[in-house]
Amino acid sequence: MRTKVTLVLLFLNVALFFFIFKFERNWRTERASLEARRRVLGAEAADIRTLTVTSTAPGGSYRLNRVGENWQLTQPLDWPANPNAVSRIIGDLQILDHETSFAVADLKTNGQSLADYGLDQPKLVVTFTNTPDPSPAAANTPPSTVPLLTTTLRLGDTTKIGNRLYLLSPDGERIHVVPRALADSLAIPLNQLRADSLLTIPVYEARSLRIQNTTRVALRRDPATPRWTFDTPIVARANKDAIDLALGALGALRAKIFITENPPATLPSAAPSYRITVEGNNRRETLLLGERVPKSANDYYGQIEGRAALFTVTIPTGAKSLQETLDKAQENLREKRILDFDPRAVTAITLRAPNAPGQPTLTLQRLEASANSTSEAAWQIIRRATGDAAPQTLPADRAAVHRLLEQLNLLSALSFTSDAPTAADAENWGFARPEREITLTLAKLPTAAAPNAQPSTLNSQVALQLGLASQRDNNAYARVAGAAFVYTVNPDILRLETPTTPAAWRERTLREFPAGARITALKLTDLTTAKPLLDLTL
Structure with missing residues (x-):
């Protein structure tokens, strides 16, 4: 009886393995093939280097360039891009699937044209470039000399039913019906697409800080220790905690509004009221603050050195504020402890x-x-x-x-x-x-090397x-x-x-008894008269 049961179970296992090997693999292959057929873009979206969006909506056009691992806005202004917003756009392009598609050549048969789908004058045109897949022949070619491949997508009208829209394929031969989420991510407002931080060097990376207004203050950190010192206008010790707070406040500054019309007569780069430079590991960032914004007590016109973009930034005021630190850097950032010893x-x-x-x-x-x-x-x-x-x-x-x-x-x-x-x-x-x-x-x-x-x-x-x-x-x-x-x-x-x-400074303790000792008797004697004043047995 046991032999029969064992043989039956063995047969069922063999049958199950055969089924999985023969049919399940085919199902997965068919499913992957179906997903690949639904995918609008292929390898051309794998390594996007530049991305340009042209929109009919006012202020909706922009251009992004990838420099290393970072994205940079180059149109309509030169400014670092918000990495989260760019990642969403790139991700939507890479996983873009269609619900259905049909050939452009079939439109004439039905008496239609691209204009019926809003693709003759598309509302959004997306153009991106990417590096081609490396071939053995081009393995030793420098990356700068490898030509970029250009891909263009055109987005037209929305469908009458469902939250979808029409998209013309890069080769112009098919019209895809894709989710509207792509258009939403591409039509992101400029204030969400750009990064709003001004100085990006973190406190722990900062090696030098320079503040120049009516006076010039330069501080540097000892590479071997966390100590900061003044280089100018005097050589003196600086307060590490105060400098860390100042660097943190500078890192928290955000661009409030970017000025594209009616700039001030004198730009911050031409005549800065404050020049603030932070140096880190092989990089340097300089914030230039110009005139105060009219009718504002705390807002300044500002620029980042090396960029033409003009913006406004709010500088906190009040006691122990960033404004006070900038105005009195020589005093507020100086070490107030007089002696430096352990x-x-x-x-x-x-x-x-x-x-x-x-x-x-x-x-x-x-x-x-x-x-x-x-x-x-x-x-x-x-x-x-x-x-x-x-x-x-x-x-x-x-x-x-x-x-x-x-x-x-x-x-x-x-x-x-x-x-x-x-x-x-x-x-x-x-x-x-x-x-x-x-x-x-x-x-x-x-020292730590020889603690004993x-x-x-x-x-x-x-x-x-x-x-x-x-x-x-x-x-x-x-x-x-x-x-x-x-x-x-x-x-x-x-x-x-x-x-x-x-x-x-004299020791007040007359005599220190050993641990565990007990007092058994107490006697006080007047030394001048030799007369006992107190004699107790405990």
């Missing part, structure tokens, strides 16, 4: 008060620690009084030292007082005898001077040794954060 690299802090005679120099020194535990390292006070043979050392309050390092790292300019002060200016701001001199000794930290290495013994120093103006103005002034810049800072850095007395 608190983990500090091995010593020296505090001096030159304007307080007799006040000894105080040094906070970090004790030895492993490279990965510098935050847990102990600190000590080194006090060098005048006439002492040897310095005095005391344990320092680690938390207080860390607060000082944090305050110094975050110390920011309230304003940039002067970038080139004279000797008289420096004396007026209190730098002849500063209220405080703070010197940081820095060790080179381990010990800090380098080749130390560097950063010295900060803090002064008060000869005529007190509730401000303190700061400058870094070796740099000319003078900053206005909060005077609390003098009164609260940088005292030079050892008591301010």
Whole structure:
């Protein structure tokens, strides 16, 4: 019984495989052949390079060219095309199927002509070019010398029944009835066909930023680090976060209206009010802003360098806006933090008060620690009084030292007082005898390539001077040794954060008990009288 069942199942499997192999393949072949017969375009639509649409509707004609992988509008204006809109048009052409078709030669038999289908003077004419399929003989031919094949489609009237229209084949021998969706995608308004973005270099790619109006500001990014610096009008550190925000705001600008009639007397390319250049990886984009649009507070005439198209663009105004950044780029994009150091690299802090005679120099020194535990390292006070043979050392309050390092790292300019002060200016701001001199000794930290290495013994120093103006103005002034810049800072850095007395930095903990220790008795004694004040057993 089992043998019979097995043989029957085997026979049925063989029959099924034979059916699939013999008939199913033929059905699929016939279906593919039917779809191919319904397809209006073939290989000529596979690699479209240019596309021209000529329309009887006003403003409906345009031309697109493909440059590399990007599409460019060349008519009626020179501007990048919207990739989504172009992809829809190309896709509709490549998958265009007809519902039915008939030969043009049969029209005379029925007493008809192309005019009956609106094809003698078509409403839309689509012409596109593509590269031909490569042949072995042309395998070594440069792409620029390969001739392009031209294909033309003519779209006529809509059918009386159904949402379809008539289309004349490229060879002019057949009339196809195709969906109206093709005409809808080809008749896309110009404001949807063009890209509305102005500057397309993303923030992460930007390598340089130049802003020129009444002054010229140039910034560049260090290729090895994310740091930005000013090149002009001064050489100074720039604020990365502020620059990223500015680049993001520039990337968000959109062309509002393209001007084709009544342009301003002076084009932005001839006399720009602002010239904004962003450089990326082997490319550069420049936005030129000209005059303000009449009766508009925020709109400017604009052009992209190298393109003739004229448009209007809205520049946001107000506090911390793009307009303010452009007008005050030298100040708003500048790094306001005065000191540039890593608190983990500090091995010593020296505090001096030159304007307080007799006040000894105080040094906070970090004790030895492993490279990965510098935050847990102990600190000590080194006090060098005048006439002492040897310095005095005391344990320092680690938390207080860390607060000082944090305050110094975050110390920011309230304003940039002067970038080139004279000797008289420096004396007026209190730098002849500063209220405080703070010197940081820095060790080179381990790198990512050697994370377990010990800090380098080749130390560097950063010295900060803090002064008060000869005529007190509730401000303190700061400058870094070796740099000319003078900053206005909060005077609390003098009164609260940088005292030079050892008591301010001394360790408050008298004795640290080991983990798990218990206090069993407490006794207090007056040392002057040797009398016990308190004697408890717990």
